[in-house]
Amino acid sequence: MGSYFHQYCPEGTVSKYRLIVFDDEKKPFIPLTEYYHHQITRIGESSVIAYLNALEPFFYWLKHKSQYQGRLVQWNDEAAAVQVAVRDYLILKMECKVRGRDGYEGIYLTSKSSKTVNLFLAAVKGFYKSMIYLKLYAHNNPLVDIHFEDRFGGQPGVRVDRPKMPQAAGTEDPISHRKQTDSYFKVINDEWVPEIIGDWDLPYRIYNAGEASNWSLRDEVISRFLFETGARISEILDLTVGDYRKRSDIHELAAMNKGSFKRRIKFVRISPETLKLLIKYVNTERRLSASSQMKFNDLPDDEPLFLSSRGTDYTYTAFYWNWSKFTKQAGIKLNPHKARHWFVTSMLRGIYETSDTAGQIEDKKKQLIEYMKWRDPETLSIYEHYYDEQKFRDLHERLQENYLKREKEFKNKAKKKKVINQEPGVHSDLKLLNEGHAEDWLSEFYEGMDS
Template structure:
C-alpha cells in the first residue's frame, strides 16, 4: 500500500505477511528516510494515530522543499543542521510557500497569516516542532529544538521566581506583597502566530454525502468503508470516534440507532453518543454478521461477540486503524480528483443541522433550545464555536431580507411608472393653504424632520 504525494517523499505501509517493527516506512525517492519513519512511530506513541499521520503528511512537502529550494549561506539546508539554519529555512518556507508575513523580534518571530495563507500554518509549525522533539528524544539531533524560544522559557522562569526584593525569593502569594504570577504566558514557540484563529468551515452543499457515496462505489468500497462514510455525515463525529467503536459501544445505548463513543480529550472515556439512520443500522448489522464474521478469528456474529470486540476489522482480522481506513477514502478522492478531507463531513453536518433548526423553529426560544441541544451533542468545550456558523446564517437571512426589499422596490418602481403615465393625462390639482395655522401637524414628526437637517 503506497501513498504518493506531489513530492519526492512518500510513505509505504508494511506489506501483509512481512514482520517488521515499522508499520510504515517513509522514502525519499528510492531511499528510506529513517528520520521521518522514526518520527511517525515515536509521535504515534504520544498522540493519536490520525494526528501522527497528519503531522507526517504535513512534513513531506517541507522536506522536499528543503532538498530543492532551501538556502542558508549558499548551501541547501539539511534537517540535521544547527537551529540557526533550520529557522532561516522555516522562515523562508512560511513567506514563500505559505504566503505568510514574518516579523522579526529580539528572540523570536511573529507570523501573520494573509488572505492567501493556507489554514494549515499552525499544523505545519506544530509538526516541525514535534519532529525535532522526537529527534532530540531519539538522540538523532544533538542541538536544542529550533522551534522553541529558549529565551522565552528563561524569562518566564525568572518572572515566576524573582521577587521584588533583590536576590531574594518571592514572598508567598497570600502575603500580598508581590504581583500575582500571570496564569498565562506567551507561547514558548520561536514562531508565534499572532492573528491565527480557528474558523470552522461552512459547507452548505446538500448533496455532498451522496456524491461521496457514489465515488466510493466507483472505488469499490466495501460495506465497511461505506458504513463509516455514512456515519461521518449522519453523526458529525470524527473519523477516529467511528473507526474505534466496539460492540459494547453499540450495545450500551437503548436505541439501535445509537452508539457510545469517546470525545477529543476524554482519554478514552465514553462521554458522548452518536446517532445514525435506520438504513445505516441495516447496513451495520449486515456487515457485522457477514463481512466482519468472515474476518473475525472466531467467525462470531453479533450475539456471540464480547463487548470489547471492535466493530470494524481489517482484512487480517485485526482492529481497523485510521491509517488503513484513510487509504480507501483517499483512493476514492484521488481517483475522482476531489480534494475532501474526511473532517469536512463534520462541518457539513453542523451546517446542515443548523439550517434545519432555522427552518423548523417558529420562535427564537425554539432556535436557542435546539442550538443548545446541538452544542451538547457535539460536546464542544467552547460554546462560542457555534457563533461562526450562526454568522453564516445571519448573513444569509440578511440576503433573503435584502432580496425581498429589492423585489418590493422593483414592484413599487413599476407601480409608480404606471401611475405616472396615468397622471400625465390628468391636470395636476394643487391645494392652496392661506394660513399655516389651519394645518394639523405632528410635533414628533417635526422633531424628526428637524433632526435630519
C-alpha cells in the same frame, strides 16, 4: 527587480540535480538546491515547491536588505544573526508585529494570513534542519528555541502524526505540554476558523461516488456514520459491539470523546437505514475476515465493529486510502473531518429553521453543544458567525429575485400606462410625494445611512 527562482533541468541534460535554484544574478544557489533534493526524499513535491516559493523571496531580501551589526546577513551566519534577519523580514515584508518573550519571539499577525506566515516559518526551519543534516550549516538551528528542553523537560510540542487542534475548536483538554513547541518564532494570535460546508447534498455525492467505485459495505456504513453523527473518524473506528448495547435507544451508540482516555462519555445517533446496514455488515461482510463467525447479537461486547480484510482493527490510514478513491470519483477533495463540520453547519441550519422563538433556538444550541462534547462552548459561536453570513447571502439572493420580479412588473405596468400618461392633464400615480415634510424625512433617512 530580480529575485531567486528555480527551474527543472531540461530533458537530456546530464546533472545530479533535477531542479536548480538560481539567485538574482542567474547563478546556481546551491544551499536551496540541496535543500530541495533533501526534502523531496521526505515529503511530497508540491509541498517542497511551496516551501521554495516561500524561501526564494526571503533569500533575495537576505542578500540585499538584511542588517545585523552594520552588515548584511549571510544565510550561513551564526544563529543570532539569522534570527534577527527573520525577525526583520516578518516585520518589514510580512507586516507582522513581533514581541520578545521568555526565550522566544511572539508573532502577532496583521495583514498576512496565518497560513502564509506559518508556511514561511516552517520553510525556514526545515531549510536549516536540512543544512545541519547535510553538514552545510555549522550552528544551531536559528528557528529552534535551544532552551526549550530546559524549560519544558523535552516534552514534545505536538502529537505524532496528528496536529494539535486549537482551544477554540473545543476538542481537547488544555494539556500543557501539547501547547508547547520548540520553534523560536511562535504565532500568538492565530485564529482558528472551522470549515463551513454549505453543500447540503455533500453526503449524497459521496454515497453515489462510493457506489460507483463499488465500495464495501463497511466503508458505506462508516461514511454514513461520519455525516449522520458528527463524530470524528477515530471515534467511529473505535466503536465496539458493546457500545451499541450500552444505550437504551436502538439508534444510539456510546462513544469516546477526544481527550476522554477511551472512556465512553458521549453517544452518537444514527438513522434507521444506517442501523440496518450496520447489522447487515456485521452479519455478512465482516464475518468473511473475522476469526469468529458469530452474528451481531452473539458477539462479545469488546469486539470492534469494523475490521480490516485481514481481521485486524480497521485503521484510519486504511480507511483514508479508500475514502480518497470515493472523493476522487465524486470530483472533490475532502478530508473525512470535514464531514464533522458539515454536520454542525447542517444542525445549526436546522435549529434556526425549526424554532419559533429565541428561547427554543438557545435551548437547541445547548443540546448541540452537549452532544458534540465541546470543551469550549464558544466553539458554536464561531460556526454561527459564518452561518449568519450565509443567511445574509440567502436573504440577499431572495431580495435580488424580488427586485427583478418587481422590475418586470413595473415595466409591464409602465407599458400599459404609456399612452394614458402622455395625454394632457394626466399625471402618473408613480410620482414621489412632494410634500415638504416627506422630503425632510427622506433627507434624514439618507443621512442616517451614512453614520
